Amino acid sequence: MIQHLLDGVLTGSYLSLGAIGLTLVMHILRFANFSHAELLSLGAYVALVCDALVSGLAPFLAVKLAPLSLTGSLIIAILISMVLTGLSALLIDRLVFKRVREKGQELSMVFASFGMALIIRNVIGLIFGLSPALYSRDIAFAVILSRDPLILVKPDQIFVLIAALALMFILHLILSRTTFGYSLRAVAENPSLAQVNGVNLQRTIMAVWLIGGGLAAVAGVFYGISHQLIPVMGRDLVLPIFAATIVGGIGSVYGAVLGGFIVGIAANISLVILPSGYTPSVPFLLILVVLMIRPHGLFGEARA
Amino acid sequence: MIGVFSYLVFFATTASILAIAVLGLNLQWGNTGLFNGGVVAFFGAGAYGTLILGGTAQAGHLGGFGLFYPLALLGGMAAAGLMAWIVGLLTLRLRHDYLAIATFGVAVAFENLMRNAEWLAGGAKGVRGFERPLRAALGDGFIYNLFFFVVVLLILIATYMFLERLVASPFGRLLRAIREDEEAARSLGKNPARIRLMAFVTGSVILGLAGGLYGTFYAFVSPQDVLPTLTFQIWAMLIVGGAGNNRGAIFGAFLIWGAWTLSGWALSRFAPVDVQLYTGSVQFILIGSVIVGMLMWRPQGFLPERLVVSQRGKPQQMQQGE
Amino acid sequence: MADPILQAHGVTAGYVPDLPILRDVSLAVPPAQITLIIGPNGAGKSTLIKAIAGLLPVSAGQITFQGSDITGLRTDQLTAHGIAYVPQTDNIFRSLTIRQNLDLALRRAGVDAPARLAGVFDQFPALAAKQRDKAGALSGGQRQFLAIAMALATAPQLILMDEPSAGLSPKAAQEVLEHARMLTGQGVSILLVEQNVNQALRLADHCYILAEGRNQIDGPAADLRDNKVVGEIYLGNRRVGAT
Numbered sequence: 001m002i003q004h005l006l007d008g009v010l011t012g013s014y015l016s017l018g019a020i021g022l023t024l025v026m027h028i029l030r031f032a033n034f035s036h037a038e039l040l041s042l043g044a045y046v047a048l049v050c051d052a053l054v055s056g057l058a059p060f061l062a063v064k065l066a067p068l069s070l071t072g073s074l075i076i077a078i079l080i081s082m083v084l085t086g087l088s089a090l091l092i093d094r095l096v097f098k099r100v101r102e103k104g105q106e107l108s109m110v111f112a113s114f115g116m117a118l119i120i121r122n123v124i125g126l127i128f129g130l131s132p133a134l135y136s137r138d139i140a141f142a143v144i145l146s147r148d149p150l151i152l153v154k155p156d157q158i159f160v161l162i163a164a165l166a167l168m169f170i171l172h173l174i175l176s177r178t179t180f181g182y183s184l185r186a187v188a189e190n191p192s193l194a195q196v197n198g199v200n201l202q203r204t205i206m207a208v209w210l211i212g213g214g215l216a217a218v219a220g221v222f223y224g225i226s227h228q229l230i231p232v233m234g235r236d237l238v239l240p241i242f243a244a245t246i247v248g249g250i251g252s253v254y255g256a257v258l259g260g261f262i263v264g265i266a267a268n269i270s271l272v273i274l275p276s277g278y279t280p281s282v283p284f285l286l287i288l289v290v291l292m293i294r295p296h297g298l299f300g301e302a303r304a
Numbered sequence: 305m306i307g308v309f310s311y312l313v314f315f316a317t318t319a320s321i322l323a324i325a326v327l328g329l330n331l332q333w334g335n336t337g338l339f340n341g342g343v344v345a346f347f348g349a350g351a352y353g354t355l356i357l358g359g360t361a362q363a364g365h366l367g368g369f370g371l372f373y374p375l376a377l378l379g380g381m382a383a384a385g386l387m388a389w390i391v392g393l394l395t396l397r398l399r400h401d402y403l404a405i406a407t408f409g410v411a412v413a414f415e416n417l418m419r420n421a422e423w424l425a426g427g428a429k430g431v432r433g434f435e436r437p438l439r440a441a442l443g444d445g446f447i448y449n450l451f452f453f454v455v456v457l458l459i460l461i462a463t464y465m466f467l468e469r470l471v472a473s474p475f476g477r478l479l480r481a482i483r484e485d486e487e488a489a490r491s492l493g494k495n496p497a498r499i500r501l502m503a504f505v506t507g508s509v510i511l512g513l514a515g516g517l518y519g520t521f522y523a524f525v526s527p528q529d530v531l532p533t534l535t536f537q538i539w540a541m542l543i544v545g546g547a548g549n550n551r552g553a554i555f556g557a558f559l560i561w562g563a564w565t566l567s568g569w570a571l572s573r574f575a576p577v578d579v580q581l582y583t584g585s586v587q588f589i590l591i592g593s594v595i596v597g598m599l600m601w602r603p604q605g606f607l608p609e610r611l612v613v614s615q616r617g618k619p620q621q622m623q624q625g626e
Numbered sequence: 627m628a629d630p631i632l633q634a635h636g637v638t639a640g641y642v643p644d645l646p647i648l649r650d651v652s653l654a655v656p657p658a659q660i661t662l663i664i665g666p667n668g669a670g671k672s673t674l675i676k677a678i679a680g681l682l683p684v685s686a687g688q689i690t691f692q693g694s695d696i697t698g699l700r701t702d703q704l705t706a707h708g709i710a711y712v713p714q715t716d717n718i719f720r721s722l723t724i725r726q727n728l729d730l731a732l733r734r735a736g737v738d739a740p741a742r743l744a745g746v747f748d749q750f751p752a753l754a755a756k757q758r759d760k761a762g763a764l765s766g767g768q769r770q771f772l773a774i775a776m777a778l779a780t781a782p783q784l785i786l787m788d789e790p791s792a793g794l795s796p797k798a799a800q801e802v803l804e805h806a807r808m809l810t811g812q813g814v815s816i817l818l819v820e821q822n823v824n825q826a827l828r829l830a831d832h833c834y835i836l837a838e839g840r841n842q843i844d845g846p847a848a849d850l851r852d853n854k855v856v857g858e859i860y861l862g863n864r865r866v867g868a869t
Binding site: 099115122130239242275283 | 397409417596
C-alpha cells in the first residue's frame with residue numbers, strides 16, 4: 001500500500017507537469033487539445049536526440065551523476081528539449097490551430113487536435129521505430145527504504161519528484177509574484193478585460209504555448225526515465241492528463257498539479273483492488289466521479 | 305470475375321455499415337454540434353450487445369441468450385443508447401469539451417474492459433458462438449453475402465430517410481437552433497441540455513446499429529474491433545463528406561473506406577517488406593492529414609450542409625430582426 | 627473652446643459586419659470635461675464606447691485622439707496611447723488580489739509605478755486597506771472604484787466609462803459619479819455612458835442622445851436636463867426620429 005502510494009506520487013509528478021500546460025491551453029484557447037500528450041512524447045524524443053548530440057560533443061558530460069542513472073548531458077538535453085518543444089507547440093499553433101481557429105468554431109479545434117495527435121505520434125513512430133528506447137542502458141537499482149513493509153525507490157525517481165516540484169514552485173512564483181504571471185491569469189479569467197488593461201493577447205497565447213510545451217517536454221522525459229520511451233506513449237498519457245485537468249478544474253494551474261497527483265495515486269492504489277489490466281480505465285472512472293459530485297473540479301469555476 | 309464481384313460485395317457491405325455509423329455521428333456532430341470522441345465505444349456496444357444476446361451459450365463468458373436476431377440487434381442498440389444516456393447526462397450541461405473528453409474516456413475504458421473482463425465478453429479472445437441469421441437457409445457462400453449486403457443497404461436507406469425526416473422536422477430545426485445560438489434557444493423556453501441529450505442518444509443508437517450489423521457480418525467481435533482507429537476513420541468520413549449533410553456522410557464513408565483499403569493494399573503490395581511494419585503508421589498519418597487538411601482548407605466538406613431556409617426566406621427575416 | 631481630445635466622425639460599427647448597430651455616429655469629447663451619452667435601451671451607447679475602445683470592428687468612419695487617427699487600433703495599443711476603458715460589468719479580475727489588479731494595470735508604468743500606485747491609494751484609501759484581498763471579495767461599489775483605479779493607474783488622458791453606476795446602491799452610484807467629476811479637475815477627460823440620466827446630467831458638461839444607433843440631439847447637459855424631448859424619450863411616449 002505504501003509502495004503504491006509512493007509510486008502514485010512519482011507518477012503524479014509527471015502527470016502534473018503535463019496537465020499544467022493542458023489546462024492553460026484549454027482555458028485560454030478554449031478547446032480540449034488532444035494533441036497535448038504528443039508534446040510529451042515529442043519532448044522525450046527530442047531530449048533523446050539532444051542527449052546523444054551533447055554527449056558526442058562533450059564526452060565528459062556523459063558521466064553518470066551517481067547515484068542517479070542520469071548524466072549531465074541528459075540534463076542539458078532536457079533544457080534544450082524544453083525550448084525546442086515549446087517552439088514546436090508554437091509552430092503547430094501557427095500552422096494549424098490558428099488557422100482552424102480563425103475559420104471555424106471551438107470544436108473544430110478539438111477535431112484538428114485529434115488529427116495532429118495522429119500525425120505527430122506516427123511521425124515519431126516512423127522516425128524512431130516502434131520499439132522502446134531508453135535514456136540509459138544501465139539498470140538503475142532501487143534503494144530499499146524499508147524491509148517490512150517492503151518499500152523500494154529508485155534514486156532517479158526521487159530526482160524526478162524533486163525536479164517536478166521545483167518547476168511547479170518556479171511557476172507558482174511567476175504566477176503569484178510577477179506582472180507577467182498576473183497577465184497570464186488575467187487572460188485566463190477575462191481575455192477582453194486583459195486587453196483593456198494593456199495585455200497583448202497574441203503574445204500571451206504564444207507564452208502559454210511555450211510554457212505548456214516546455215513543461216510537457218520535462219514531463220515526457222520524466223516519463224521516459226520512470227518507464228521507457230515508446231512512440232505511442234502520448235496515447236497512454238492523454239486520458240490521465242485530461243483527468244488531472246478535470247479533477248483540478250479546467251483553467252486552474254494549482255488544480256492541475258493536485259489533479260495530476262490524485263490521478264497518479266489513484267491509478268497506483270487501484271492495483272490493490274483491481275487487476276493491473278484495468279489501470280488505463282482508472283482516469284475515466286475518476287472523471288465520472290468528479291463530474292457526478294463536483295463537475296467543475298476542485299478549483300474550477302463554472303464557465304459556459 | 306466472381307472473385308472481383310464477391311470482393312465488391314464485401315467492400316460495399318463494410319462501407320455501408322460504416323456509412324450507417326457516419327450517419328449516426330452526423331446527427332451528433334453535423335446537426336447538433338456534439339463532439340463524440342469515442343464513436344467506437346457505441347459501435348462496440350452494439351456489436352458486443354448483439355452477439356452476446358443473440359449467440360449460443362459459451363463457456364467462460366456471458367452469453368447464450370440465443371435471442372431472436374432482430375431482438376438481439378435491438379438489444380445491442382439499446383446498450384449503445386444506455387451508455388450514451390449516462391455519459392450525456394453527466395456532461396451535456398457542462399462546457400462543450402467535457403463531452404469530448406468523457407466520450408474519449410468511454411472508448412478507452414470500453415476497450416480496456418472488453419480486453420480484460422473474460423467473464424463478460426471473452427476478453428482478448430472475443431465473443432464467439434454467434435450464428436448468422438438465416439444461415440441454415442442461405443449457406444455461407446456468396447449468396448449469403450449478397451443477401452446480407454441487400455439487408456444492410458436497406459437499413460442504410462431506412463436510416464438515411466429517418467434522419468432526413470428528423471432533420472426537416474421541428475425537432476431538427478431545434479437542434480440547429482441550439483447549435484447556432486444556445487442562449488436564443490433557451491430564451492424560447494427550450495431546454496438545450498435535454499434536447500442535446502436526445503440527439504446524442506439517438507445518434508449513439510444508430511452507431512450501435514452499425515456495430516450490431518458489423519458484429520453480425522463477421523459473427524465475431526474482439527477488442528481488436530474496438531480500437532480508436534475506427535473513431536478516426538468515421539470522423540474522417542464525416543468531415544470529408546460534409547458535416548450536416550446526410551448524403552455527404554454516405555459519400556464520405558465510401559470514399560474514405562475506399563481510400564483506406566486501397567492505401568493498405570498499395571502499401572502491402574509495393575512497399576519493401578521492412579517498411580510494411582509501418583503500414584499502420586503511414587495510414588494514420590494519412591488519416592490525420594485528411595482531418596487536419598479538411599478543417600484548414602474545406603471545413604464544410606465536399607458536400608456542404610444545405611441550410612434549410614424557412615418559407616419566408618432568410619434575408620427577409622434578417623431585416624425584420626433589425 | 628479647446629480642441630476636442632477625442633473625435634468620432636460618421637462611425638458605423640457592430641458585432642457582425644453586415645449588421646451595424648451604430649450608423650454614422652459623430653461626437654467630440656472636449657478636454658477635462660465629462661461628455662455624457664444617453665439613450666434608450668438598444669440605442670447603441672455601449673456599442674459606441676466599445677467601438678472607440680477597439681473592442682468592436684469599425685466598418686466606416688474615423689476616430690481621432692489628440693489629432694491622430696486611432697481607428698482600428700487594438701485595445702491594448704489604445705491603453706498605451708492614453709485611453710482607458712472601464713467596462714460595465716466584469717471590470718476587475720476576481721481571481722487576483724487588489725494589489726495584483728493594480729500592478730497589472732501599472733505594468734507599463736516603469737519608474738512611475740510606485741508614485742502612481744501611491745496616488746491611486748490616496749484617492750481610494752479603502753482599496754489600500756484591502757490590497758491583499760482577492761478582488762472578487764469586494765462589494766459592488768468598491769469593485770467599481772477598483773476598476774476606475776486600474777484605469778487611472780495607466781495615467782490616461784481619457785477614460786471611457788460604461789455605466790459605472792449600474793447595479794450600485796443610489797449612494798454608491800452618487801459617489802462613483804462624483805469621483806468622475808473630481809477627475810476632470812485633475813485634467814482627465816471622461817466619456818460616460820449612463821442609464822442614471824438625472825444624476826448624470828447634473829454632473830456632465832455636454833450630452834449626446836443616441837437612439838436606434840444614430841445621433842439624435844446633443845447640447846450642454848444643463849440645457850438637456852429641462853428639455854421636453856429628453857423626457858419623452860425616457861417616458862417612451864414617442865419614437866425618436868419618427869418625426
